[in-house]
Structures are given as structure tokens and as C-alpha cells.
Amino acid sequence: MPYPSIIRGWNCILDWIAPLRCPLCGERLDEMPACRRCRLPDPALRRRQLRLDRRGPFLLLAGGDYQGALRRLVHAFKYHADPGAAALLLAQARLVLPARLLWDALVPVPTPRQRIRARGGEPVAEFASRLAVVTGLPVRRVLRRAQATPPLAGRGSVERRRLVRGAFRAQGAAGRLLVIDDVATTGATFRACRRVLLCAGAVSVDLLVAAATPRRLF
Numbered sequence: 001m002p003y004p005s006i007i008r009g010w011n012c013i014l015d016w017i018a019p020l021r022c023p024l025c026g027e028r029l030d031e032m033p034a035c036r037r038c039r040l041p042d043p044a045l046r047r048r049q050l051r052l053d054r055r056g057p058f059l060l061l062a063g064g065d066y067q068g069a070l071r072r073l074v075h076a077f078k079y080h081a082d083p084g085a086a087a088l089l090l091a092q093a094r095l096v097l098p099a100r101l102l103w104d105a106l107v108p109v110p111t112p113r114q115r116i117r118a119r120g121g122e123p124v125a126e127f128a129s130r131l132a133v134v135t136g137l138p139v140r141r142v143l144r145r146a147q148a149t150p151p152l153a154g155r156g157s158v159e160r161r162r163l164v165r166g167a168f169r170a171q172g173a174a175g176r177l178l179v180i181d182d183v184a185t186t187g188a189t190f191r192a193c194r195r196v197l198l199c200a201g202a203v204s205v206d207l208l209v210a211a212a213t214p215r216r217l218f
């Protein structure tokens with residue numbers, strides 16, 4: 001049995017034992033999965049941008065703005081490992097993907113080791129694994145943290161850029177890669193990842209996040 005089929009089967013059993021519920025309103029999610037009361041996933045929220053830097057064009061895909069219901073879902077997933085939040089964020093992220101996938105692999109942004117210990121898991125890697133199941137794209141862990149960085153939340157773009165400079169290393173990158181992260185704010189983390197992935201041999205590097213700050217993406 002191929003690996004995604006095993007996961008699908010396991011998820012069906014889990015749904016039967018403990019049906020998924022929306023963390024925002026408590027309603028049981030339907031099969032999509034979707035919350036009718038919160039009207040999620042919502043195609044109107046998704047954001048796609050084609051951007052250009054000195055290394056070439058790249059795509060920025062976000063499930064939606066990091067505010068309101070989406071922000072609460074990200075928090076429920078990231079800090080409380082809520083399975084309903086994970087299912088809704090995945091459904092929202094699928095809406096932003098084009099019908100014909102443009103990538104060879106998904107590359108999760110690695111979580112700093114101390115935060116993995118504190119949270120008891122790695123939400124971004126888990127999100128990438130779930131996306132891999134629904135897209136059929138493999139996950140390649142070609143990024144690693146070269147040095148510890150303090151939490152970036154609440155910091156400005158200049159400080160973020162300084163903190164993530166040299167924070168990542170890439171090894172064995174190849175083909176067209178879609179970097180996966182939970183939230184994009186200033187884009188400093190993505191820029192640092194994109195730079196090392198292209199230097200390590202990737203042909204192209206795009207970004208998919210569950211949510212992005214509600215302003216023009218970096």
C-alpha cells in the first residue's frame with residue numbers, strides 16, 4: 001500500500017473515533033473538511049503573487065491574510081496542535097495551489113530545536129507532510145538551521161533580516177521547490193531560505209504559507 005494511502009486510511013479511522021471539530025465555533029467539520037458556520041475554507045481569502053528579485057521570479061502563495069479566523073486557526077494549530085485547525089488550514093492552503101502543480105518537492109522551513117522541544121512537535125513539518133499527502137509531492141528536508149535564532153514575532157523587518165542572515169544551510173537541493181511555512185510577515189525567513197536553496201542547486205524556489213500579514217507581501 002503506498003504511504004499516502006496508509007495515512008488516508010489512518011485519518012479515516014481517527015475521524016470515526018474522534019470527529020474533527022472547528023476550533024473556532026466547535027461545530028463538527030464536514031468531509032471536505034469545512035466549517036459551514038465559519039465559512040471555511042474560503043476561496044476569497046487566498047492570495048497569490050508573482051514577484052521578482054535579482055535571482056529571478058518567484059511565487060508567493062498564502063491561504064489568506066494573517067488576521068481574524070485564519071490567525072486564530074494558525075494559533076490553534078501552532079500552539080495547541082488542534083487537529084481541526086490543521087484540517088481547515090490544509091483545506092484553505094489547497095485552494096491557493098494551481099490545478100497543475102509546478103513543483104518537484106515541498107521543503108518545510110525547519111523549526112529551531114529549542115522550540116520543537118517546547119512545543120513537543122514541529123507544526124510546519126507536519127503541515128508539509130499533510131500537504132504532501134494531498135498533492136502527491138514529496139517532502140525534502142534539505143534545509144537545516146545553521147544557528148539558533150530568537151523568536152521573530154514582534155520584530156521589525158530590518159531586525160528580522162539581521163537575525164536570519166546565515167541562519168540556514170541547504171544541502172542536496174534540486175529541481176523546483178515549494179518552501180512551506182506557517183506565517184509570512186516580512187519575508188526575511190523565506191529570502192534567507194531561497195538564497196541558500198538556489199545556491200545549493202534548486203532551479204526555482206517559491207513559497208506557500210498558511211497565512212501572510214495583511215499587507216503587500218514582501
Ligand SMILES: [Zn+2]
Pocket residue numbers: 022023024025026027035036037038039
Ligand atoms: Zn467554525
